[in-house]
Amino acid sequence: MKDVVFGQIYPVDSPVHRADPRAKLLIMIVYIVTVVFVPSFMLYAVLALVLLAVTLMSRVPPLKVLRSLKAIIVLAIVTFIFTVLLNDGAGKEKELETFGFFVNFGPFYICGSGLLSGGRIMCRIILLILGPTLVTLTTTPVDMADAVEWLLTPLKLIRVPVHAFGMIMSIALRMIPTLFEEAQRMMNAQKARGACFDHGNIFKRAGALIPVLIPLFVSAFKRAGDLADAMESRCYNGGKGKTRMKVLRFSAGDVFAMLFFAALLFFVLVCTYNWWNWGWTEFFRMDMIEPV
């Protein structure tokens, strides 16, 4: 829990770790959009290659990145099974013809078309998890909070208190370990006096937590008061005229990376919709029997 500052970060020095967190955040968003648009296995393979290249560049062991899939593997499998079972291949006659098998039992079906879309959805889920995982493995939550604040800056125009959001995020990150430690201490104090947190049904357990939660809340409020005093003493006045020590600046590499991912999104769109009837895009759609 004490690691909330460094989060999941894998502590090595690499171009990916050093990249501007804002660039990483933007790239992550573009990447997610790209994954959602991809219709074919060929293009998934392209994205997977890009992801592998970035992973190698970040010097995070690829296995470490893959391990993040443990949390969603059940979701991915359940999604796959239901996609297969509920897909009757309607409107996909060509696909059905190609594979030539169709099993029907009750409301469920197994057919080539269903297996194809199930596989694609699996790929999509996996790629959607791996990309952001790589970002969290190479960026501290503090840097991420800065990046989110920067991304929200345009909202200042409609008087959204963006600076306050940033401050709240930063203080929350700062306070989580402190409060967690305190909760632990209080639970120990209660345990020493005979409280039991791991027996009985769920209601009993929740009830046992009340004597921990109430003092925790009281102390959190007291801390908040102290912190406000300390912040005011250090000339805080709501962020008016505040400057920053760490001025974030996009490096050439950051710009290049962002352009690359924008180009990747464009490439995926061209391959998917074949706007200009370029022949070579066929290659990336070769596993697609039905057009989009």
Added chain:
Amino acid sequence: MSIISVKNAEYVYNSGLEDEVVALRGVSFDAREGEFIALVGSNGSGKSTLARLLNGLYLPDAGEVIVDGKNTLKAKGKDLFDIRRSVGVVFQNPDNQMVASIIEDDVAFGPENLGLPSAEIKERVEWALDCVGMLEYRKGTPFRLSGGQKQRIAIAGVLALRPRVMVLDESTSMLDPRGKKEVMDTVRRIREKEGMTVIMITHFPDEAATADRVIALDKGRIVIDSDAHSALSDVEKLRNYGLDAPLGARIAHELKKHGLDLGGNIITDGELREALCRLR
């Protein structure tokens, strides 16, 4: 010239309610530039309230507090800003003073609020962390540090504002003996190097003994205000106000009662040792 001047300051909590508490009943003192003042008093004597009056965090209900020629009652905007940057306050609990999760970001908080350019902030952060001897930890997080180290970071956070007065509001009371020593050594070093005015609120007599001047509060009034030696060697008087004299002063006092007058106003262990050695 006095940098802080408190005139007949009164402060009441929950004024007009049934749980009204009068914390300060007419307190007056002047702090000169470069002085090292220890503010002592038993619990509820109003010493922490006084600390918050000194930088305009609280405003006096009667009387006034003047910092570097500016009255905290009338200060708004820019003036209040100037008061807070000239009087830095370090509070009791180091955990409740830290804003950021990375040490150098936390120290930078003050200068960032002043609106300084990035290069100058960096310079100040380095200087402040160097002053408290924590420069090597700059990229780390405060969670893994000891209490004394955390409090030194808090001091650095205040130093980065380049204040003229540093107020320490019981800043050592939550620390173990080693942490206390770390913080006291840091304060002494800063005083020697920067000649900063320090007002230290404490209820440890031995800490008060390191100051030049001691002010004792009792029930919201100043009851002693004199140089450290005469204030802290008066064991009986301190006891009347619920305060302990430093160990050295107490031993000298007991010896005197038993017929051995060591002479002089002994307050520190070192002075006691010297006086005893002179007897041989």
